[in-house]
Amino acid sequence: MSFRSISHSAPFTHQASSVQKIMFTVLLALIPATAFNLYLFGWPAILLFSVTVGSCVIVEAGCLALAGRPVRATLGDYSAVLTGWLLAMSLPPWAPWWIGFLGAIFAIALAKHPFGGIGQNVFNPAMVARVALLISFPVAMTVWVMPHPLFSAGAPGFFDAIAITFGGQMPDAVSAASALGHVKTELTRGIPVSQSMVQAPDLMDMMMGYRAGSLGETSAILILAGGLFLMAKRIISWHIPLSVMGGVFLMGAIFHAVDPARFASGTFHLLSGATFLGAFFIATDYVTSPVSKKGQLIFGLGCGVLIWLIRTFAGYPEGVAFAVLLMNALVPIIDQYTRPRAFGRNRKGEPLPLGEEKP
Amino acid sequence: MKLFPIRGGIHPDYRKELSSEKVIVALPLPAALYIPLQQHIGVPSEVLVNVGDLVKKGQMIARSGGTLSAPQHAPTSGHIRSITDIPAPHPSGLAQTTIVLEPDGKDEWGELPAPIVDPFTADPHTINERVAASGIVGMGGAAFPSAIKLNLGTQKKLEILLLNGAECEPYLTCDDRVMREHADEVIDGARIMAHALGVHRVVVAIEQNKPQAIDAMTRAASAFSEVEVVGVPVQYPMGSERHLVQAITGRETPAKKLTADIGVLVHNVATARAVHHAVRFGRPLISRVVTVSGKAVREPNNIEVPIGARVADLIAFCGGFSVEPESLVNGGPMMGQPLPGLDVPVVKGMSGILALTAAEINQQPASSCIRCGVCVTICPCGLSPVDMAAFIRKDNFETAAKLGVMDCVSCGSCSWLCPSHIPLVHYFNYAKGMINAQDREQRKIEQTRMLAEAHALRVEKAAAEKAAFLAAKKAQAAAASAAKEKDGTPA
Numbered sequence: 001m002s003f004r005s006i007s008h009s010a011p012f013t014h015q016a017s018s019v020q021k022i023m024f025t026v027l028l029a030l031i032p033a034t035a036f037n038l039y040l041f042g043w044p045a046i047l048l049f050s051v052t053v054g055s056c057v058i059v060e061a062g063c064l065a066l067a068g069r070p071v072r073a074t075l076g077d078y079s080a081v082l083t084g085w086l087l088a089m090s091l092p093p094w095a096p097w098w099i100g101f102l103g104a105i106f107a108i109a110l111a112k113h114p115f116g117g118i119g120q121n122v123f124n125p126a127m128v129a130r131v132a133l134l135i136s137f138p139v140a141m142t143v144w145v146m147p148h149p150l151f152s153a154g155a156p157g158f159f160d161a162i163a164i165t166f167g168g169q170m171p172d173a174v175s176a177a178s179a180l181g182h183v184k185t186e187l188t189r190g191i192p193v194s195q196s197m198v199q200a201p202d203l204m205d206m207m208m209g210y211r212a213g214s215l216g217e218t219s220a221i222l223i224l225a226g227g228l229f230l231m232a233k234r235i236i237s238w239h240i241p242l243s244v245m246g247g248v249f250l251m252g253a254i255f256h257a258v259d260p261a262r263f264a265s266g267t268f269h270l271l272s273g274a275t276f277l278g279a280f281f282i283a284t285d286y287v288t289s290p291v292s293k294k295g296q297l298i299f300g301l302g303c304g305v306l307i308w309l310i311r312t313f314a315g316y317p318e319g320v321a322f323a324v325l326l327m328n329a330l331v332p333i334i335d336q337y338t339r340p341r342a343f344g345r346n347r348k349g350e351p352l353p354l355g356e357e358k359p
Numbered sequence: 360m361k362l363f364p365i366r367g368g369i370h371p372d373y374r375k376e377l378s379s380e381k382v383i384v385a386l387p388l389p390a391a392l393y394i395p396l397q398q399h400i401g402v403p404s405e406v407l408v409n410v411g412d413l414v415k416k417g418q419m420i421a422r423s424g425g426t427l428s429a430p431q432h433a434p435t436s437g438h439i440r441s442i443t444d445i446p447a448p449h450p451s452g453l454a455q456t457t458i459v460l461e462p463d464g465k466d467e468w469g470e471l472p473a474p475i476v477d478p479f480t481a482d483p484h485t486i487n488e489r490v491a492a493s494g495i496v497g498m499g500g501a502a503f504p505s506a507i508k509l510n511l512g513t514q515k516k517l518e519i520l521l522l523n524g525a526e527c528e529p530y531l532t533c534d535d536r537v538m539r540e541h542a543d544e545v546i547d548g549a550r551i552m553a554h555a556l557g558v559h560r561v562v563v564a565i566e567q568n569k570p571q572a573i574d575a576m577t578r579a580a581s582a583f584s585e586v587e588v589v590g591v592p593v594q595y596p597m598g599s600e601r602h603l604v605q606a607i608t609g610r611e612t613p614a615k616k617l618t619a620d621i622g623v624l625v626h627n628v629a630t631a632r633a634v635h636h637a638v639r640f641g642r643p644l645i646s647r648v649v650t651v652s653g654k655a656v657r658e659p660n661n662i663e664v665p666i667g668a669r670v671a672d673l674i675a676f677c678g679g680f681s682v683e684p685e686s687l688v689n690g691g692p693m694m695g696q697p698l699p700g701l702d703v704p705v706v707k708g709m710s711g712i713l714a715l716t717a718a719e720i721n722q723q724p725a726s727s728c729i730r731c732g733v734c735v736t737i738c739p740c741g742l743s744p745v746d747m748a749a750f751i752r753k754d755n756f757e758t759a760a761k762l763g764v765m766d767c768v769s770c771g772s773c774s775w776l777c778p779s780h781i782p783l784v785h786y787f788n789y790a791k792g793m794i795n796a797q798d799r800e801q802r803k804i805e806q807t808r809m810l811a812e813a814h815a816l817r818v819e820k821a822a823a824e825k826a827a828f829l830a831a832k833k834a835q836a837a838a839a840s841a842a843k844e845k846d847g848t849p850a
C-alpha cells in the first residue's frame with residue numbers, strides 16, 4: 001500500500017473555502033440590487049452590463065495568456081466577472097458600449113495586471129476604471145436617466161436599446177440629474193440645499209431605489225440586503241461598511257446642523273449616490289483594503305470622510321470612487337501601523353516584562 | 360470559575376465521533392517491538408542489553424543518556440533480537456538506533472521498584488527520581504522528559520499545576536478516553552505531581568466538547584479540594600500551553616519565557632496517569648493510548664499500545680485501510696507530522712495515527728493571496744501571517760523574524776482558513792529552520808572569531824613574553840658587561 005504523505009505538511013485538514021467560492025458569493029449578493037436596476041433602467045442597461053462584464057472576462061483572459069499564466073483556472077476564480085460587474089454598476093445606465101469596453105481595459109489591463117494580477121494591485125480596478133472614464137469622458141459619464149422600467153410605457157424596447165447602447169442615439173428627453181448632482185448644480189446657482197432638496201427624490205424613493213443614478217447603485221435597501229448576506233456568510237465583516245457609512249453620515253450630520261442651507265443632511269448623503277454600494281461592495285474589496293480589523297476601521301472612516309469632502313467641496317458631485325482610490329494608496333501604511341500586538345509582547349514587539357498580570 | 364478570552368482561533372471539523380465512543384482496547388502483542396533510543400527531546404538513551412538477552416516486562420533496557428534524556432523499558436518479556444537502525448517516526452524518515460524485542464508471549468513482569476506507599480509525605484526528590492527512572496516524557500506530543508519539568512518546582516515559584524485535557528486537535532480521542540475510563544488514576548497522578556512541585560492548586564482544563572470526560576474527572580476530583588475541573592470553550596488551539604494558561608488565569612506568558620515563569624506548569628493528562636503508575640506501582644512507561652482514526656481506516660479505535668509496536672500492527676488491528684489514504688499522520692491533523700511509512704514504531708509522544716483521505720485533507724493548489732485578512736484576524740499569537748509569508752517568499756528572513764515568525768506556534772490555523780490555500784505554516788517552519796541555521800552559523804562565526812582572537816592574543820602574548828625575555832636577557836647581558844666593564848675599570 002502506498003501513500004504520498006511526504007509531499008504534505010501540516011495541517012492535514014482545510015476549510016472548504018476558496019477564492020472562487022468567495023467571489024461567487026459576492027456575485028450572488030449583488031444579484032438583487034443589480035436585477036432591480038436592470039429592470040429599472042431597461043434594455044440599454046442590460047446591454048451595457050453584458051458588454052462590461054464580457055469585456056472584463058475577455059481582457060482578463062488576454063492578460064493571463066500574455067503573462068503565460070493558466071487562463072482557465074484563473075478565470076474560474078470569478079474575480080474578473082466581479083470587477084466587471086462592479087464597474088458596470090458604477091456606470092450611467094444608458095452609457096454607450098465603448099464606455100464599458102474601455103472601462104474593462106482600464107480596470108483589468110491597466111489597474112490589475114501590471115501589478116501582477118489578482119491580489120497584487122494597490123488600487124481597486126473597478127474604481128480606477130470609473131475615475132479614468134469620468135476624467136476622459138466627462139459628458140458620457142454623467143448622463144443620467146430617470147427610471148424606465150422594462151416593458152413600461154415609454155421604456156426603450158430591445159431594438160431601441162441597441163440604438164442607444166451601440167448606436168449612440170441617446171433620446172434627448174430622458175436625461176435627468178442624480179440627486180447629488182442636482183443639489184450640487186443648484187448650489188452653484190445660488191440655490192440653497194434646503195430648497196433644492198425639495199426637488200430631489202424623497203428619501204423613501206432613494207432608499208428603495210426608484211431614482212436616477214448609476215446602473216447598480218440606486219437601491220440602498222437591496223444593496224444592504226446583499227451586504228448583510230455577505231456578513232452572515234462571513235465574507236465581509238461590519239468594520240468597513242459601518243465605518244464608511246458612519247464617516248459619511250457623521251460629517252453630513254455635523255455640517256448640516258451647523259449650516260442647513262449650505263450642507264445636505266447626513267441621511268441624504270447616506271442614501272444618495274454610491275454610498276451603500278461603496279460601503280458594502282467596493283471599499284470592502286479584500287485586495288485593496290487593510291487586513292486587520294483596526295486597519296479596516298481607519299480605512300472605512302477615511303473613505304467616509306473623503307466621500308463627504310469630495311461631494312461637498314470638489315468639482316464632482318460624487319466622491320466614492322475618488323475616496324476609495326485615495327484610501328487605497330494609504331493601505332500599505334495603515335497595514336504597517338495596525339498590526340495586532342503579538343502574544344507575549346508589547347506593541348513595540350518587546351517581550352512583556354515578567355510579573356505583570358495583564359499587558 | 361471565571362475564564363479569560365484567548366485571541367483568534369478556529370473551529371475546524373472535529374470528527375472525533377469516528378473514535379470517541381470506542382472503549383480503549385489493548386493491542387495484542389505483535390511479533391516484534393521496535394524501541395527507539397530517542398523518543399524524547401534531548402539526548403538518546405544508552406543501551407543496557409545485548410542481542411540474545413532475555414528481558415522481563417518493565418526491565419530497563421536503555422538508561423538515560425544524560426540530564427535531558429529518558430530511559431527505555433521492555434514493554435513485555437522476551438528476547439533482544441537485534442539492535443539496529445530503522446526509520447524513526449519522523450518526517451525525515453532518518454534511521455535511528457532501535458532495540459528490537461521479540462516477545463516470548465509470557466508477558467512476565469520483572470522486578471519493579473517498590474511502590475511509594477504514601478507519596479504525599481514522600482520527599483519531592485524521591486518522586487522526581489521515580490518519574491525520571493520510569494522513562495516518563497510529555498505524552499501530549501512534545502515528549503519533553505517529565506522529571507525535568509517536575510524539578511522546576513525547586514527553581515521557580517509555582518502556583519498552579521494545569522492539567523491539559525483540552526485535546527483540541529480534531530480526530531484525537533485518546534485523552535478523552537483516558538479521562539473517561541481512568542479518571543481516578545489521572546487525578547491521583549496529578550496530585551502526586553502537584554506535591555512534587557510544591558503547588559497547592561491543580562486545575563484540569565477540558566474542552567466542553569467532552570462532557571463525559573468533564574463529568575468523570577469532576578467526580579474523581581470531588582474528594583480533593585485542591586483540584587478543580589474546568590470546561591473550557593471549544594476553540595482551537597485551546598490546548599496550546601500558553602493559550603490554555605491565559606484562558607485559565609488571564610496571565611499572558613511573555614515571549615521567550617515559559618509558563619512556569621508566571622507560576623503555571625502544564626502537564627498532559629496521559630502523563631499524569633503514567634506518573635500514577637510509576638509512583639503507586641513502580642511501573643515504568645511501557646505503553647500508551649493511541650487514537651487510530653481517519654476515514655481511510657476501516658474501524659477507528661483507541662488502543663492501548665505497547666511502545667515499539669509498528670504503525671502497521673495498529674492499522675491491521677483496525678481492519679486495515681478501507682481506501683488508500685492520501686496521508687498518514689503522526690499526531691493530530693493540525694500540528695501532526697507526516698509519517699514516513701507503516702513500519703515505524705509507536706513512541707511515547709505519539710497520540711494519534713491518522714490515515715486521511717484526500718477529501719478530508721482538502722488540500723487545494725495554492726493560488727495568489729487575495730489579502731482577505733482572515734489569517735490576521737484568527738492568529739492566536741497576534742501575528743500577521745500574510746505579511747510574514749510575503750517576506751519569506753522573497754527570502755527576507757530578517758524582516759519575517761522582526762514580524763515575529765519565531766513566535767509562531769505552528770498551530771496551523773492560518774493555513775486551515777486561507778481561501779487561497781497558501782501553505783502558510785510550511786513557509787513559517789521553513790523560515791524558522793533558516794533563521795535557526797543562520798543563528799547557528801552566526802554563533803559559529805562568532806566562536807571562530809573568538810577562538811581566533813584568543814589565539815592571536817596568545818601568540819601576541821607569547822611574542823611579547825619572548826620579546827620581554829630577550830630584552831631582559833639583553834639587559835642582563837648589558838648589565839653584566841657593564842658590570843664587567845666597571846669591574847675591569849680600576850677604581
Ligand code: SF4
Pocket residue numbers: 291727728729730731732733734735744745748773776777778779780781783
Ligand atoms: S488567509 Fe490567505 S489569502 Fe487571506 S490574507 Fe492570509 S494569506 Fe492572504
Ligand code: SF4
Pocket residue numbers: 737738739740741742744766767768769770771772773774783784787
Ligand atoms: S501557524 Fe503561526 S502564524 Fe499561523 S495562525 Fe498559528 S501561530 Fe499564527
